[in-house]
Amino acid sequence: MSRESYQQLLDELREHVVEMGDLVVERLEAALTALRTVDREMAQSVIDSDDEINELYLALEADCIDLFALQQPVATDLRFVAASFKIITDLERIADLATNLAAYAQSADRRLAPEVDVDTIGREATEMVERSIDAYRREDVEECRAIAADDDALDALCQRASETVARDLIEREADGDDGWAVEQLLDDVSRLLLTVRDLERVGDHAVNIAARTLYMVETDSELIY
16 A cells, blocks of 8 residues: 555544544533533433444444554554544543443432532533644644643532532431432432533543544643653
8 A cells, every 4th residue: 555545534434523523522512501401302312423423433443443454554653543543442431431420310409519510511522632632633732731730620610519409408408308318319419410520521531532643643641640
């Protein structure tokens, strides 16, 4: 295979990874909308679409393996293909987290800790994913470092949200006067805490994508460890 043909395959891989990233962001945004509006039909649509993401992941995994096998890649190409493989794994996991969020939306109840701003946390996490995909596309190492730095702010938002949920639970009198059964209260606490945790994990995967991009471009592992 000529170098020109091989380069075309590498370019196509980059394009397909970016397309997968855009699709995952779309699913994540839909899950967050379903949470905000308690739209159970939209939530089910996100859950049902998970198979599509999984199939796309497997197809791109096969492409990466083929690129390793077709021609012994030089160091730069090797890092690019390896980074792309790692990145699609993170994207697949973000899609799984979007499915989790959609599942929470199907039984959402925002009477508990209504001051917890899931929308803001979700927007921050989604923006980090979008930025990480764009940094991979453009090989923007400064943006990779900025994404990693911004993860601290997302972590702080999630920490405050979790503390708010705990405080609300302590202050609430689960004595039945407001119609809340203890079991229902605990279910709602669990669901809201899981929502916050999963959004924090979305941010972590965005940082992983940035870390792999940075290593791909500069052989710099500072964000990986």
